[in-house]
Each structure stands twice: as structure tokens, then as C-alpha cells.
Amino acid sequence: MWEATAILLIVAGAFLWIDSLRARERALAAGRKACERYGVQFLDETVVFARLRLGRNEGGELRLLRTYTFEFSDTGNNRRHGAIEMMGGELRDMQLEPYQLQ
Numbered sequence: 286m287w288e289a290t291a292i293l294l295i296v297a298g299a300f301l302w303i304d305s306l307r308a309r310e311r312a313l314a315a316g317r318k319a320c321e322r323y324g325v326q327f328l329d330e331t332v333v334f335a336r337l338r339l340g341r342n343e344g345g346e347l348r349l350l351r352t353y354t355f356e357f358s359d360t361g362n363n364r365r366h367g368a369i370e371m372m373g374g375e376l377r378d379m380q381l382e383p384y385q386l387q
Contacts, residue, residue: 359384
């Protein structure tokens with residue numbers, strides 16, 4: 286019986302890992318696109334996983350809510366922080382630290 290439980294846990298872990306990779310790739314694309322849209326530089330070409338929790342979508346269903354952070358620069362010689370929330374594989378929210386427009 287414990288073998289079946291172990292296999293089930295391994296399969297669930299693999300599913301979570303693959304789903305997390307997909308969400309990270311979409312968060313990375315969203316961060317690049319937002320920086321391009323606002324005319325700022327997306328630094329390090331990466332997002333960093335910060336938080337995992339459960340959240341409810343518009344239909345009231347429970348989904349995984351992942352938060353990723355990234356850095357951008359508005360002048361080229363500073364670092365500002367941003368955050369991206371992904372619900373499942375979809376972008377839920379994005380926040381950029383305030384910066385002065387040139």
C-alpha cells in the first residue's frame with residue numbers, strides 16, 4: 286500500500302514541477318513584455334520564485350498562486366523591483382516599483 290502512495294506522491298511532485306516551469310516561463314515573458322512596453326530595461330533576463338500559496342479565481346475555484354520577482358532599470362544605472370503573480374498558468378497581477386518618467 287505504501288508503494289502506491291509513494292508513486293502517487295512522485296507523480297504529483299512531477300506534475301507540480303512541470304506546472305511551475307510553465308508558469309515561470311509565462312511570468313518571464315510577461316516581465317519582458319511589460320518592460321518593453323514601459324521603455325525600461327529588464328535586468329538579468331530572469332524572474333525569481335518568491336511565494337507559493339492557494340488562491341481563488343473569478344469562478345471561486347482553488348488554484349496555485351505563484352509570485353515571482355524581477356528587477357528592472359529606468360536609467361540604466363539603478364535597480365528597481367517588480368513582482369508578477371501567476372494563478373495557474375495565467376497572469377493575475379504585475380507590480381512595478383515607482384520610477385520617474387524620462
